[in-house]
Amino acid sequence: MLSDKHEWLSQAADNQQVTPEQLSALLQQPELQQTLQRYQLVGAVLRNESDSVLPADFSDGLANLLADEPIYQLQNQAGLMQRIKGSIRQAANAEWFKPAAHGAIAASVALVAVFGVQQYQQPLEQELAMPAPILQTRPVAGFAIPVSLSQTSVDSRFEAQEQQAMQEQQRRLQALLQAHRQQVRVTDVQHNTAHPEQENREH
Amino acid sequence: MMKWLFGICSIVVLSILQPASADETGWALFNKAQQSVRQHNFDVSFVVLKGGQAETYRWLHGRDDAAEIEHLIPMFADGVDIVRRDQQIYYLISERPSLVTHGDSIKELPALLFEEPALIRTLYNAVAGSSSVIHGRSAQLLRLSAITDERYHYWLWIDVETGFPLRIDTLAEQHLRSENKALEIWQITHLRITPEMPDNLAQLMKVTLPLALPVEVKVQQPQQHQLGWLPSGFQIVPEPLQVPQLEPEVLSYWLLSDGLHQVSVFVQRSHRLPTQAYRDGAVTIYVQSDPQLDVTVIGPISVDTAQRLAASVR
Numbered sequence: 168m169l170s171d172k173h174e175w176l177s178q179a180a181d182n183q184q185v186t187p188e189q190l191s192a193l194l195q196q197p198e199l200q201q202t203l204q205r206y207q208l209v210g211a212v213l214r215n216e217s218d219s220v221l222p223a224d225f226s227d228g229l230a231n232l233l234a235d236e237p238i239y240q241l242q243n244q245a246g247l248m249q250r251i252k253g254s255i256r257q258a259a260n261a262e263w264f265k266p267a268a269h270g271a272i273a274a275s276v277a278l279v280a281v282f283g284v285q286q287y288q289q290p291l292e293q294e295l296a297m298p299a300p301i302l303q304t305r306p307v308a309g310f311a312i313p314v315s316l317s318q319t320s321v322d323s324r325f326e327a328q329e330q331q332a333m334q335e336q337q338r339r340l341q342a343l344l345q346a347h348r349q350q351v352r353v354t355d356v357q358h359n360t361a362h363p364e365q366e367n368r369e370h
Numbered sequence: 371m372m373k374w375l376f377g378i379c380s381i382v383v384l385s386i387l388q389p390a391s392a393d394e395t396g397w398a399l400f401n402k403a404q405q406s407v408r409q410h411n412f413d414v415s416f417v418v419l420k421g422g423q424a425e426t427y428r429w430l431h432g433r434d435d436a437a438e439i440e441h442l443i444p445m446f447a448d449g450v451d452i453v454r455r456d457q458q459i460y461y462l463i464s465e466r467p468s469l470v471t472h473g474d475s476i477k478e479l480p481a482l483l484f485e486e487p488a489l490i491r492t493l494y495n496a497v498a499g500s501s502s503v504i505h506g507r508s509a510q511l512l513r514l515s516a517i518t519d520e521r522y523h524y525w526l527w528i529d530v531e532t533g534f535p536l537r538i539d540t541l542a543e544q545h546l547r548s549e550n551k552a553l554e555i556w557q558i559t560h561l562r563i564t565p566e567m568p569d570n571l572a573q574l575m576k577v578t579l580p581l582a583l584p585v586e587v588k589v590q591q592p593q594q595h596q597l598g599w600l601p602s603g604f605q606i607v608p609e610p611l612q613v614p615q616l617e618p619e620v621l622s623y624w625l626l627s628d629g630l631h632q633v634s635v636f637v638q639r640s641h642r643l644p645t646q647a648y649r650d651g652a653v654t655i656y657v658q659s660d661p662q663l664d665v666t667v668i669g670p671i672s673v674d675t676a677q678r679l680a681a682s683v684r
Contacts, residue, residue: 347634
């Protein structure tokens with residue numbers, strides 16, 4: 168309805184014909200007259216007509232309007248504030264430590280994702296004795312698959328089972344890595360350890 | 371004869387004093403870097419390179435007379451905003467309860483920049499190196515060489531003008547060979563130090579953040595196994611918080627610390643898989659498997675040290 172009203176007013180501002188009813192409404196309603204006046208002013212400015220001078224205080228008025236506008240933060244600060252509010256509504260950090268909460272591991276995985284876990288080939292004794300470089304096998308779908316298994320096995324079923332077992336191992340290790348990181352986060356080491364100058368302990 | 375004797379004595383004294391002086395220059399540079407990340411108001415971005423993987427973060431820090439605040443923003447999916455206000459650290463996750471911990475630094479930032487210099491001096495020697503240019507800024511190299519073999523070395527490049535650390539490499543060995551690349555590189559990609567606190571932080575300063583609820587402390591069960599060896603300078607943290615989701619699977623657990631690095635040792639029933647080691651940046655994940663037990667060692671130590679630790683479990 169509103170758009171219909173504006174459409175015929177806009178056409179009227181462009182000197183197009185109006186119906187007798189529309190003309191009658193325009194003559195009776197000051198609101199429509201003001202709207203038509205604004206449309207004509209806009210048109211005159213767009214056409215760059217010399218007699219379409221804006222009111223002298225137009226720029227001052229616009230500046231005042233802008234000054235009253237709030238400052239919008241176009242960063243993720245708003246999202247962070249939402250998260251803060253959301254987290255306050257919930258029961259703080261207790262859930263992080265509940266064994267039944269499956270989210271506990273998921274949350275920590277989300278916290279620091281494990282990237283680039285590289286396979287270290289099962290070492291020979293003599294290789295362990297020296298600082299051998301880590302064998303850099305690219306992970307497959309996020310998991311490292313041992314080269315030896317994929318190359319030497321002839322029984323495909325056996326190979327599939329072994330690979331499944333290795334993937335399960337990867338899952339366990341990622342859980343342990345997250346548990347380790349969680350410990351580092353929550354442990355105030357400075358208050359939990361004595362002076363670091365401790366003698367090497369050999370049993 | 372006396373002249374010769376005097377000359378020899380002078381050379382001996384100078385040769386003793388010179389490294390000590392060089393060391394002090396290095397430690398002065400190190401202190402400058404630590405003060406820089408504590409004292410300045412800044413808005414920086416950095417990237418952590420682990421092998422072929424990169425993680426990017428934005429890090430804001432501010433302080434006024436009364437309080438200190440910093441905000442670490444991971445710039446990747448599923449990242450968690452971390453806010454520290456003085457001694458409280460908040461991990462803020464969408465639609466999940468927050469984790470609130472206590473400490474004077476965010477653990478996801480390089481611990482080296484925040485631990486007591488006196489402690490770090492017990493573990494490392496500091497040697498100032500050459501100057502170079504990083505991202506158009508003049509930087510001074512500082513080598514922190516581990517005193518014993520168990521720890522990795524750190525090379526820091528420190529901004530000459532501000533003292534801000536521009537890059538930190540973690541190295542297994544210090545010899546510059548092509549195959550001896552850094553295990554992990556932490557590098558500033560954007561640096562903006564301002565006289566005033568960043569606006570975002572000023573807002574965060576006033577926001578009500580979640581309260582830290584007391585953590586339920588369980589009675590520590592006696593360990594089923596014994597750890598027979600500790601790397602030099604490490605000791606067992608007496609009461610690590612338990613991680614309940616692992617309780618059914620973990621038979622024994624130790625958290626070791628030298629004050630700067632932490633190492634976890636987990637003992638589980640054997641899954642009868644080969645002994646393996648993995649790496650996530652500077653963190654080694656070593657699994658020793660035998661027919662009875664799996665011992666997993668996780669921490670910023672060499673595979674050799676991890677292997678020795680695992681082998682010492684009885």
